Amino acid sequence: MSAGLHARLRLDRGSLALDAELEVAPGTVLALLGPNGAGKSSALQALAGLVPLDGGSIELAGRVLDRPADGTFVRTADREVGMVFQDYLLFPHLSALENVAFGLRARGVRAGQARRSARAWLERMGLDGSASLRPGALSGGQAQRVALARALAPGPRLLLLDEPLAALDAGTRMHVRSDLRSHLADYAGCTVLVTHDPLDAMVLADHLVVLEHGRTVQSGRPGDVARAPRTDYVARLVGLNHYRGRSRGGAVELDGGGELTTADPREGPVFLAFPPSAVSLHRTRPDGSARNVWPGRVAGLEQHADTVRVQLEAEPAVLADVTTAAVADLELTVGSSVWAAVKATEVRAYPGDPAP
Amino acid sequence: MPAGLALAFLVLPLLALLVRAPWTTLPERLTGPGVGTALRLSLVCAGSATVLCLLLGVPLAWVLARATFPGRRLVRALVTVPLVLPPVVGGVALLLLLGRRGLLGQHLDAWFGITLPFTTPAVVIAEAFVAMPFLVIAVEGALRGADRRYEDAAATLGASRWTVFRRVTLPLVAPGISAGAVLCFARALGEFGATITFAGSYPGVTRTMPVEVYLALESDPQSAVVLSLVLLAVSVLVLVSLRDRWLTGSAS
Structure with missing residues (x-):
């Protein structure tokens, strides 16, 4: 029993056989790095409860979220998990403010309180001017920050980031990356970040797990992994x-x-x-x-x-x-x-x- | 050449309607007593039928698009039966179920003193029976086309299934629902066969525009033309509103 995330993820889905072990302490960031099709996104979906595990278990802050062996499965909505999707998936019919307030409203916070809290989050992200805009009117960097605010607003214990910078152009990415780094530093929960960009992983993560073909091929502190690659893929990346x-x-x-x-x-x-x-x-x-x-x-x-x-x-x-x-x-x-x-x-x- | 013929075949009758319309006496005929009553009744009944179809049809469309259960394909086929069934047969079927001696109707009559046939509610029921498939199919298509990952995103934010449906799914498929409702309304407005069979033709109670047109054709053909013009105008309005919906739908 501890406050962090302990997961042994086993998925068996035809082309993909995932078997990976993840340990994340509160306040730290784990990056899952790997080529396309390595099973990174599937791992995130399993953590979020969007895909049930075929084996292993997920335990968050002492609570078992998924363990096929004894039939435990907590539905996505009942997990204290926030997720930033690769293309953000901001609700197109809601304003930025309503998007951020959505999770609070869904968890029973009163409308006025939810809006005040959402506004505070937008201010923290430097987006006070964009509160009333629809997602279609936001720039890529703004949408990314709204998505992060939306995921963080309900106060999740686990934050999942699926290629959070992939949809941005190179110039915006550098700026948003350093912003993201400071927001993650403020976040007290566990973070799992999926990326195929080694720079994202080096800058944002405290711990790195490299996946290839659904298996962990190397893990460690980003600096150690970068200095001593154990596969050609990692060596090419660094x-x-x-x-x-x-x-x-x-x-x-x-x-x-x-x-x-x-x-x-x-x-x-x-x-x-x-x-x-x-x-x-x-x-x-x-x-x-x-x-x-x-x-x-x-x-x-x-x-x-x-x-x-x-x-x-x-x-x-x-x-x-x-x-x-x-x-x-x-x-x-x-x-x-x-x-x-x-x-x-x-x-x-x-x-x-x-x-x- | 056959294409031109087909076009002429579709357009010329409407042109005839316009050419032979008694334009000079149009205003007084339109304001005559029968027309206003029938038009108002038609709009009220078609509107009520559309609301009924929305309340029942959207959940059904959701089940067809999202749930997996044995016999789903059969249910889907059953839903589309009223599309191909001659409306007059629908009217007969409704009589056999809800008529005073019908399977259900006899109990309604005996237990609650409710008699449906030949009342205004009967018009609504007949129209809804015929028009519901249009709505269900349109909404089901919209639901299938919607990106379900938005629903995943809502679930990660702690939204229950009902909240996801109400606050994410419904708004996302709203254009599809509007289009379905407009089609449904248009179909209900023009309903004739099932209505006259199940609800009859009492002026002010069940005599809707199409029934009025049919009856007027024998007694006062000019009137029938005028009434037809009104229905044509409503159809064009429906078409225009759908066009806008489709245009904005593709632009967003």
Whole structure:
């Protein structure tokens, strides 16, 4: 018995078999991160009671909400859960104020009191001027905040956010993200956030659960997950070069071919990771101090703000971030032959899965 | 060419009605005693029938659109029977159920002293019987087309099923309900067969516009034309109101 959320979610729905464990303490935010079809949204729907579990259980603040084993199922309306939907689903026939007051009215608060409370929520969200507007007249960022106010107004113990920023354009998103962060910091209940955007997860969450194909592939604090990805999906999300291999005193034979040296003398199965900025490129074999030097062929070039990301076909394949000037000096084009170099101290090693 | 013929076939009779109308004596005929009474009775009865259809038809449409139960398809088929049934047969069927010797009517008469046939309520019942399917089908379609996730959203806000229905579902399908009600009203207004069979033709009590037209055609053909013009005008009004509804519906 504790105040937080304890859930073991099992769903079996044809194409999707979800099995994930979620623990959220009050006042903290858990982000479910994963590619489309990983089961993130289904997990949220199960928590909200919109989909019944096939196995496992959901317990919120000591109260069992769903446990198929003994037939317990609390209907959505009777759970203390608030939800922000991906496309917000603001009631189109009600004003922003009436939308926010809806949950209070539905839970028996008198009309006048509900309106006063809703107005206070809108003010908190900086939306006092938009109270009488219909959802159709709100901008994306405003609609998002009305949806958040609507979900929070009845005082839920659990807040569910389904891709809360996905419907916004890039400029608005940054602004709304930091707003959302401060509102979540004020919220005393548990929050579960679903997203496929790693930045949302890093900025908003205290704890990260990465789902792939309905399974948890990695979980931990966002910073730890970002530093030590355990699947290619996570590595791509956080933009790291990522390899799996077997180490003998720091010399790692990679599963995908090739060999890298790390300063970490760990033995056995390991993951290796280093940022693309740690890779330097050379026309000829460099004589410097770098322990890892190998030849390759440029397979792609992509401008990223003030650097160019070079995709190198080699053994192992690698991403390198170099300056635009370096690209010119090296006369890099697709098909050019170059040498890649990485210092052993830049290559992070951490325990891998035991060999199968 | 066949398309043109079809158009002519549909439009020419109405044109004839306009051409042969006694335009010069129109005002005095319209204000004559029979017309006003019949028109008022027609509007009251069709309005009451529409309200009755709304009260009973919307819940039925909801059940058909949302509930799953064995025999749902059969129920749906039964609802549409009055659409294809000759109205006069409907009138006979109503007599057999609600007439003084009808299955239910004999008890109504014996226990409560209520006799329905040949009264104004009988007109309303006959019209509602014929017009209800129009409303049910329109509302069912609207309910099926509505985004049910709004109902999910309302449930996460703690709304009971009844609150969800009243405050979310109904407003969302309001355009469909209005369209259904207008169709229903139009159908009730033009009802003839079931009305004359079940309710008869007492001036001021059960003699609605269509019945008046039919009777006038034998005694005073000019009058019949004038009455027909009035009904045509009402139909056009209905059509215009539906058009607006559809236009605003697609624009929002």
